[in-house]
Amino acid sequence: MFEIFGIPSQALFGQLLLGLINGSFYALLSLGLAVIFGMLNIINFTHGAQYMMGAFAAYLLLHHLGIGYWEALVVAPIVIGATGVVIERLFLQHLRKLDPLYGLLLTFGLALVIEGLFRNYYGSSGLPYQVPEALQGGRNLGFMFLPNYRAWVIVLSLAVCFATWFAIERTRLGSYLRAATENPVLVRAFGINVPRMVTLTYGFGVGLAALAGVMAAPIYNVSPQMGSDLIIVVFAVVVIGGMGSIMGAIFTGFALGIVEGLTKVFYPEASNTVIFVIMAIVLLIRPAGLFGRGA
Amino acid sequence: MMERVLDASVQARRRDRDVSLGAAFVVMVAFFIIGPFVVYPVFLMKALCFALFACAFNLLIGYVGLISFGHALFFGWASYLTAYAAKTWGLPPELAIGIGTATAAVLGVIAGGLAIRRQGIYFAMITLALSQMMYFFALQAKFTGGEDGIQGVPRGRLFGVFNLANEGTMYVFVLVVVLAGFLLIYRIINSPFGEVLKAIRENEQRTISLGYNTERYKLVAFVLSATLAGLAGSLNSLVFQLASLTDVHWTMSGDVVLMTLLGGLGTVFGPVVGAFLVIAMQNYLAPFGQWVLVIQGAIFVVCVLLFRRGIVGEIAHLLRVQL
Numbered sequence: 151m152f153e154i155f156g157i158p159s160q161a162l163f164g165q166l167l168l169g170l171i172n173g174s175f176y177a178l179l180s181l182g183l184a185v186i187f188g189m190l191n192i193i194n195f196t197h198g199a200q201y202m203m204g205a206f207a208a209y210l211l212l213h214h215l216g217i218g219y220w221e222a223l224v225v226a227p228i229v230i231g232a233t234g235v236v237i238e239r240l241f242l243q244h245l246r247k248l249d250p251l252y253g254l255l256l257t258f259g260l261a262l263v264i265e266g267l268f269r270n271y272y273g274s275s276g277l278p279y280q281v282p283e284a285l286q287g288g289r290n291l292g293f294m295f296l297p298n299y300r301a302w303v304i305v306l307s308l309a310v311c312f313a314t315w316f317a318i319e320r321t322r323l324g325s326y327l328r329a330a331t332e333n334p335v336l337v338r339a340f341g342i343n344v345p346r347m348v349t350l351t352y353g354f355g356v357g358l359a360a361l362a363g364v365m366a367a368p369i370y371n372v373s374p375q376m377g378s379d380l381i382i383v384v385f386a387v388v389v390i391g392g393m394g395s396i397m398g399a400i401f402t403g404f405a406l407g408i409v410e411g412l413t414k415v416f417y418p419e420a421s422n423t424v425i426f427v428i429m430a431i432v433l434l435i436r437p438a439g440l441f442g443r444g445a
Numbered sequence: 446m447m448e449r450v451l452d453a454s455v456q457a458r459r460r461d462r463d464v465s466l467g468a469a470f471v472v473m474v475a476f477f478i479i480g481p482f483v484v485y486p487v488f489l490m491k492a493l494c495f496a497l498f499a500c501a502f503n504l505l506i507g508y509v510g511l512i513s514f515g516h517a518l519f520f521g522w523a524s525y526l527t528a529y530a531a532k533t534w535g536l537p538p539e540l541a542i543g544i545g546t547a548t549a550a551v552l553g554v555i556a557g558g559l560a561i562r563r564q565g566i567y568f569a570m571i572t573l574a575l576s577q578m579m580y581f582f583a584l585q586a587k588f589t590g591g592e593d594g595i596q597g598v599p600r601g602r603l604f605g606v607f608n609l610a611n612e613g614t615m616y617v618f619v620l621v622v623v624l625a626g627f628l629l630i631y632r633i634i635n636s637p638f639g640e641v642l643k644a645i646r647e648n649e650q651r652t653i654s655l656g657y658n659t660e661r662y663k664l665v666a667f668v669l670s671a672t673l674a675g676l677a678g679s680l681n682s683l684v685f686q687l688a689s690l691t692d693v694h695w696t697m698s699g700d701v702v703l704m705t706l707l708g709g710l711g712t713v714f715g716p717v718v719g720a721f722l723v724i725a726m727q728n729y730l731a732p733f734g735q736w737v738l739v740i741q742g743a744i745f746v747v748c749v750l751l752f753r754r755g756i757v758g759e760i761a762h763l764l765r766v767q768l
Contacts, residue, residue: 193566244750250566251512252749255706258514258699259745266738382577382695385570389563419585426578430559433571437562 162415163294169411170404171300171369174307175201175362177403179384181311182358184393185318188331189351192242192253198381199264200356203230204363205372206268209279219282219368226364227357234356238349261378268374276371303365310361311400318396327351386429392442402440465766469714477620486616487684492724493623494681499704499716500630501673506702507711508634509666510646511561514569514698515576516674518556519549521693522579523675528595528688529588538601538609542622542679549675550668552579557667561660573695580693594689598682609683619680626673631713633669642666674701703741706748709755714768718757 179197186194194200207226211217217225237260245253281299288297318324330337330344338344363377370376391402406425414421432440480489498520505511527545530536536544560571583589590596600609609615633639644652645659652659682688691697700723708719723741730737752759761768 187566193570241746241750248753249510251506251510251569252753254512254514254566254569255702255745256749258702259742259749262699262742262745263739264742266735266740266742269735269738378695379577382573386574386577389567389570389574422581422585423578426574429571429574430578433559433562 157415159293160295165411165415166408167294167296167300167411168414169408170304171407172410173404173407174304175366175380175403176384176387176407177311177400178307178358178362178365179380180387180391180399180403181314181396182355182362183384183388184396184399185314185358186352186355187393189327189348190238190242190246190253191250192245192257193250193385194352194355195254195257195381196237196260196264197257197356197359197384198377198379199261200230200234200359200377201363201366201380202268202374202377203233203264204360205279205367205370205376206272206363207360208364208367209277209372212279219364222364223361227361230360230363231353231357235349235353237356238352242352243345243349261381265374265378272374274374276373276376279367279372281368299368303369306365307362310358314358315396315400383425386425390425390429390432390439392439394439395441398439398441462767465761465764465768466713469768473714473717474624477624481613481616486612488724488728490616490619490684491681492721493619494677494684495701495704495724496717496720497623497626497680498674498677499701499708499720500627501670501677502701503705503710503712503716504630504633504673505666505670506705507715508639508646509642509663511663511667512569512702513560513572513667513670514695514702515556515572515574516671516701517693517695517697518572518576518579519552519671519674520678520681520697520701521583521688521690522552523549523678524682524688524692525583525589525595527679528598528682528686531601531683532595532598533588535599536601537605538603538618538683541601542676542683545679545682546672546675549678550672553668553671553675554664557664557671561663561667573698576693576698577695580690580695583690583693589688589690592690594687595682596687598686598688600683600686615684619684622676622680626676627717630673634713638662638665700741703745705755707744707755709758709761709768710753712755712757712761712768715755715757719755722756 179201183194183197186192186197204226207229208219208222211222211225212219241256241260242253245256285299285302288295288300290296316324318327326337326342327347330342330347334344366376387402387406388399390406391398393399406428409428410421410424413424420427436442477489477493480486498516502513502516505513523545525545526548527541530544531538531541556572556575559575560568563571584591600615602608603614603618607614607618609618634642641652641657641662644655644657645662649659678692681692704719704723705716706719707715707722708717709715726740727737730740748755754762757768
């Protein structure tokens with residue numbers, strides 16, 4: 151035990167870890183929002199609800215089908231991603247030529263429908279989800295206690311974020327994607343099925359949200375409203391980072407999680423609001439966001 | 446200036462517009478006068494407050510094309526300050542409402558100044574985030590009463606004369622204020638200032654090149670909208686004698702978006718119709734619990750996909766008049 155700025159190291163590193171955990175979710179969710187926004191020019195307000203659906207998918211798979219955490223990590227994003235594909239085909243594709251605000255309104259409505267349905271069937275209280283056996287317990291690092299599951303969440307989130315970055319910035323498919331973002335008409339002229347790519351991109355972004363949901367299930371309780379408060383913070387993260395850059399979204403997510411964790415140590419009253427305050431300051435100094443290109 | 450050079454056909458169209466709008470206004474006022482004899486007055490007063498709230502919101506989205514997802518910030522904080530001034534300081538209602546509305550105006554300057562630095566979709570996210578921040582302040586601040594809110598707010602005597610504890614007197618007061626706010630908004634959107642706002646909505650770059658400082662116009666519109674939303678919140682807190690966290694929560698911002706969308710974005714009477722429908726729905730469907738949320742969400746989806754003009758917008762389109 152030692153102290154830093156009069157704070158016991160246990161408390162400091164504990165909150166830093168919590169910050170990193172929150173940051174993992176901010177990064178995954180803002181990454182998904184950025185990917186979707188890039189292709190569809192829509193801010194996916196349903197993102198929080200889809201994160202919640204991911205967590206519920208893990209819960210339902212376990213309790214009704216006996217499918218555990220590891221399988222859920224793969225199955226839930228695919229299933230929820232598939233619902234995303236349906237949503238894109240049914241609703242979002244009709245909005246392509248309209249003002250982007252209609253996309254916002256529609257996805258907001260969908261979020262209300264989904265949250266309302268889940269509240270109807272599962273109430274507002276949280277449902278517990280066990281940490282998988284292989285990741286129970288933790289290890290003592292000397293200066294702090296590190297629960298295995300939390301370490302896993304951080305590592306997995308980083309891995310998924312970088313894999314996504316690699317896929318979009320360094321592969322052929324990613325280059326099609328970026329090209330279609332810049333000029334869809336021209337890319338179609340080259341014989342690439344852009345509408346299908348848009349649909350799959352939405353499905354992929356939704357899958358990322360669902361994956362975050364599965365990862366969150368053992369940490370936070372599974373509850374219908376777990377997504378709606380989180381998504382507002384993620385919006386602030388997106389405003390701070392700007393949606394122009396994948397790496398920017400990942401970095402901003404983690405950094406803000408850490409800042410939030412530190413605030414919890416030094417000035418707990420402000421921990422709920424610190425990200426919004428940072429957003430206000432960034433808007434004053436760099437209106438386009440830290441990594442943004444233009445407004 | 447512009448009026449003098451208009452040709453006869455434009456003048457005729459204006460006359461038609463004045464006739465249709467005037468007729469609709471008369472119908473609306475008649476409805477409000479007969480209303481309390483048919484429906485529970487507190488319900489009507491609530492709907493009236495939200496009608497003003499939605500009209501204020503519509504000023505931004507309908508005429509400047511800016512979508513705020515954080516209008517609960519102004520509604521809720523005005524409601525808190527009015528309740529606090531009336532209860533703790535014992536101020537008369539006209540001053541309490543003035544303080545609440547002024548608070549909303551100041552918050553409007555701050556939030557608007559930040560939000561107009563970004564365009565379109567970012568604007569929505571920024572307003573939502575700022576209102577969430579102020580929600581947490583309301584949750585933590587001592588004077589707001591946290592989860593309990595400020596209860597038992599006295600309505601007091603208006604100008605020391607009219608006893609607002611009387612339901613009828615209160616109704617007349619709310620009706621007069623809401624109608625005044627409604628007419629003020631109508632005046633704003635039909636003023637030269639309002640024409641510039643519409644120009645910004647249609648083509649901001651072009652408006653800039655015509656020499657208008659669009660940022661300033663947007664800010665003024667935002668502050669006006671916030672102030673009127675605050676006026677609605679102040680009134681609402683006196684009607685219910687309560688200011689609570691519900692008023693500052695993001696669901697309230699969502700409600701006002703729904704009212705305006707359902708009634709018709711950018712129509713004069715749409716927000717009023719939307720407010721009455723949504724409040725009635727929340728009232729009568731309350732026993733069904735969470736289904737209200739599902740139905741509200743479904744209305745959003747249906748409005749966006751099938752009738753983007755909203756109810757009043759569709760009627761106006763069918764009758765080929767402006768409403």
